[in-house]
Amino acid sequence: MAITGEIENKTVSYADFEKYENEVVTIKGTIHNIRMMSDFAFVIVRTARETIQCVYSEEFSSYRMSEDVKEECAAKITGKIVAGVQKDGSKRYELQIHDIQLLSHPADIPPVVITKKQVNCDLSTNLDYRPVTLRNPKERAIFKLQEGIARGFREFLMKQGFTEIRSPKINFAGAEGGTNVFKLDYFGKQVYLAQSPQLYKQALVAVYEKVFEIAPVFRAEHHDTSRHLNEYISMDFEMGFIDSFEDIMNMETGALKYIMNLLKIEYKNEVDLLHIDIPEITEIPTLKFMEAKEILMKKFKYQPTDMKDFDPEEEQLLGKYAKKQFNSDFIFITHYPSKKRPFYTMDDPEDPEYTLSFDLLFRGLEITSGGQRVHDYNEQVAKMQKLGMNPEEFATYLMLHKYGAPPHGGLGIGLERLTMHLLGAKNVREATMFPRDINRVSP
Amino acid sequence: MAITGEIENKTVSYADFEKYENEVVTIKGTIHNIRMMSDFAFVIVRTARETIQCVYSEEFSSYRMSEDVKEECAAKITGKIVAGVQKDGSKRYELQIHDIQLLSHPADIPPVVITKKQVNCDLSTNLDYRPVTLRNPKERAIFKLQEGIARGFREFLMKQGFTEIRSPKINFAGAEGGTNVFKLDYFGKQVYLAQSPQLYKQALVAVYEKVFEIAPVFRAEHHDTSRHLNEYISMDFEMGFIDSFEDIMNMETGALKYIMNLLKIEYKNEVDLLHIDIPEITEIPTLKFMEAKEILMKKFKYQPTDMKDFDPEEEQLLGKYAKKQFNSDFIFITHYPSKKRPFYTMDDPEDPEYTLSFDLLFRGLEITSGGQRVHDYNEQVAKMQKLGMNPEEFATYLMLHKYGAPPHGGLGIGLERLTMHLLGAKNVREATMFPRDINRVSP
Numbered sequence A, B: 001m002a003i004t005g006e007i008e009n010k011t012v013s014y015a016d017f018e019k020y021e022n023e024v025v026t027i028k029g030t031i032h033n034i035r036m037m038s039d040f041a042f043v044i045v046r047t048a049r050e051t052i053q054c055v056y057s058e059e060f061s062s063y064r065m066s067e068d069v070k071e072e073c074a075a076k077i078t079g080k081i082v083a084g085v086q087k088d089g090s091k092r093y094e095l096q097i098h099d100i101q102l103l104s105h106p107a108d109i110p111p112v113v114i115t116k117k118q119v120n121c122d123l124s125t126n127l128d129y130r131p132v133t134l135r136n137p138k139e140r141a142i143f144k145l146q147e148g149i150a151r152g153f154r155e156f157l158m159k160q161g162f163t164e165i166r167s168p169k170i171n172f173a174g175a176e177g178g179t180n181v182f183k184l185d186y187f188g189k190q191v192y193l194a195q196s197p198q199l200y201k202q203a204l205v206a207v208y209e210k211v212f213e214i215a216p217v218f219r220a221e222h223h224d225t226s227r228h229l230n231e232y233i234s235m236d237f238e239m240g241f242i243d244s245f246e247d248i249m250n251m252e253t254g255a256l257k258y259i260m261n262l263l264k265i266e267y268k269n270e271v272d273l274l275h276i277d278i279p280e281i282t283e284i285p286t287l288k289f290m291e292a293k294e295i296l297m298k299k300f301k302y303q304p305t306d307m308k309d310f311d312p313e314e315e316q317l318l319g320k321y322a323k324k325q326f327n328s329d330f331i332f333i334t335h336y337p338s339k340k341r342p343f344y345t346m347d348d349p350e351d352p353e354y355t356l357s358f359d360l361l362f363r364g365l366e367i368t369s370g371g372q373r374v375h376d377y378n379e380q381v382a383k384m385q386k387l388g389m390n391p392e393e394f395a396t397y398l399m400l401h402k403y404g405a406p407p408h409g410g411l412g413i414g415l416e417r418l419t420m421h422l423l424g425a426k427n428v429r430e431a432t433m434f435p436r437d438i439n440r441v442s443p
Helices: A123-128 A137-159 A198-208 A246-266 A266-271 A289-299 A313-325 A378-386 A391-402 A416-425 B125-126 B136-158 B198-210 B246-266 B268-272 B289-298 B312-326 B376-387 B391-402 B413-422
Strands: A024-036 A043-047 A050-056 A072-086 A091-104 A183-186 A189-193 A209-218 A231-240 A284-288 A330-332 A352-353 A359-364 A367-372 A410-413 B024-036 B041-046 B051-056 B074-085 B091-104 B183-186 B189-193 B212-220 B231-241 B284-288 B330-334 B351-355 B357-362 B365-372 B410-413
Touching: A024 A050, A024 A091, A024 A198, A024 B410, A043 A072, A043 A091, A043 B041, A050 A378, A072 A183, A137 A209, A137 A231, A137 A246, A137 A266, A137 A416, A183 B183, A189 A209, A198 A209, A198 A231, A198 A410, A198 B091, A198 B136, A209 B212, A231 A246, A231 A416, A246 A266, A246 A284, A246 A330, A246 A359, A246 A367, A246 A410, A284 A289, A284 A313, A284 A410, A289 A313, A289 A330, A313 A330, A313 A359, A313 A367, A367 A416, A378 A391, A410 A416, B024 B091, B041 B091, B136 B212, B136 B231, B136 B268, B136 B413, B198 B212, B198 B231, B198 B391, B198 B410, B231 B246, B231 B413, B246 B268, B246 B330, B246 B357, B246 B365, B246 B410, B284 B289, B284 B312, B289 B312, B289 B330, B312 B330, B312 B365, B376 B391, B410 B413
Parallel strands: A050 A091, A284 A330, B051 B091, B284 B330
Antiparallel strands: A024 A043, A024 A072, A043 A050, A072 A091, A183 A189, A209 A231, A231 A410, A330 A359, A359 A367, A367 A410, B024 B041, B024 B074, B041 B051, B074 B091, B183 B189, B212 B231, B231 B410, B330 B357, B357 B365, B365 B410
């Protein structure tokens, strides 16, 4: 026997129903919901991305539904496609069941109701039963949409000549200096789980000029908040030969435009089902950190408690300001104080108290941190020493600078956080398939 | 100020040289190599994916090369594109340097020579200096090619309606029963690093029907061989509603055809530079495990020591057999003995000593394990009990089966191993950017 790799479509998907109107076809899917009426029944079949309404009635065929036909059975259903006209004049297709062939049988009924419009239990129960609750069309749509966000990021960057990298997650040192890292015994050595691909993406800028990675990162933070996860997906990029750190913000803006457009077109099903308001991006306004503080104090009469960073309320106000002043869902805040940014951030030569860095706020919430990095060896060593760090401990990291690095910078976007804000959800766990937090590592 | 996201190309890449012949243009890149001749110099500039030959001579311009122009400087070079005709009649372009503007300066010369055709040091030194050695055009081509393999896998599966998933790497239990897993302290709880996305990809088959993931997996194996890594990239897929396990092999064959074609077209630079012999796939022959054993004994007079598995020499011989008998670089071996396959593998109903599983050999080396999984709850529980496992410990895993799963199966491909065999390399570390093995976690 030999395998040809020719993939044959043996069944019909809902998208093809129009073509086969009034014909008899076979579909495959899971029996999602059975609603018995007086003399007929609706059998809703769940396929990969849709639900299909099938109708059972003794009128149509000699097939008789058995007791075995239950919700969550996998099935092959043959029937005739018929069209009904909806209120708005559009056609909606259903399948008049001629035959049902069961392919598998559940052993029990689901512990949580998944057939309603949404899963109506508390978040914790929802997460406990993820392998089941994700079967709900709205729940799974969230992560299909998330696929689209990551896909858009990747597609856009590949079109821009970026190389996709896959850096190791078992690291010999914590990238950002050693706090909040998970420690691991590695054949008797102590090693760490990667907090970010920072070291690697910077090293690879000297190899491929522009690189990106979409991969898990691990943070041993003790926070138990609605916006923190201990494992999350970071979408990172790093680009060399930049003229200024605006090149990085420009690349991100291009990526976000591309992503939002992709979601509108290729993920329309999910966008509609989740009632997502996709932001329109023409351009993204920028404000310097100190300008933003001034606006908060003068326009919003807000008295900041910390002049080195923003608290969540300040971010909210800046989001409102962006919407009102610029009609933008996004705003870049630039030139953060040097004290609050990592050691590899380039200080602003015009005012070294501040940095060539930025955060991006989306509807008043931070989704990105980025900036230009120090590329000169002596400058990086001096900055480390000023911060009380020992450059010798960073010899591997400093290989990049010592043997020559182009001017470069980059950023990281938390995939779950961006998904959460798009959804308008209140808890990042709603936008995480299998969240890991201080209390949860299962399922 | 506002950021538009419009990306402007300020420089010219080698691909555009033909268009700009005899014009003055500006390129950006790293000075890879300087070769001084009697009255002129070659300055080889490394860009993201190519090297460009530039020529310096006092003839061309009033610019005078300074002492500062060194290898591994990032630079912006302006000059005139001129064409030379090569032996085979094709044109080759070079840049007559009018001006060099340095963008960065290395602090030291590389510890390993990277300007030769290949990095001529032992593998261990090469790996120690990865941030530098990867700058060598041949070294970096390996991982550009690797990008192409993963990209091909993904693109093909997305065209086939698969959903991309990102399962958590911090797990509450080892997927395959708890051996060879890295243990981790997680806020006082003992957890594990994912050995495979098995649990999650199976669970998600009941959600999205067809799913795939390309992500790191972690194996705490004590092996120190040329083919084992403790962290590697696994390309996994899992598909539901299969008619038989041949559907899985067929999907893999389709994916491999797509990948090889993509490499030939979009990664031609790298394929040529690395002298890679891309396999031609029309169809892939299959042999049952016991048929293969018989061929080994009868045709090759090889006396197997283990009738439940193959040793590396047997795999080599089967590779030769596939080439000679079927002119194929690949061969599927199917129906492995039940005793050697994981607990979730479906036994062959016609002969339960064997399984509906397969390995794929590529030029005599295993690159894939796959098969159909048990989808029925009672069948899986019974199989676990027969194997001495406690189903209660797998309650989360068994949610899939208990609440209904379609017939399904899948596979995993080791990305670095596949890359290694394509290269014809002897050690998997040559095909790993930053390998983790029992002795190495750095850089």
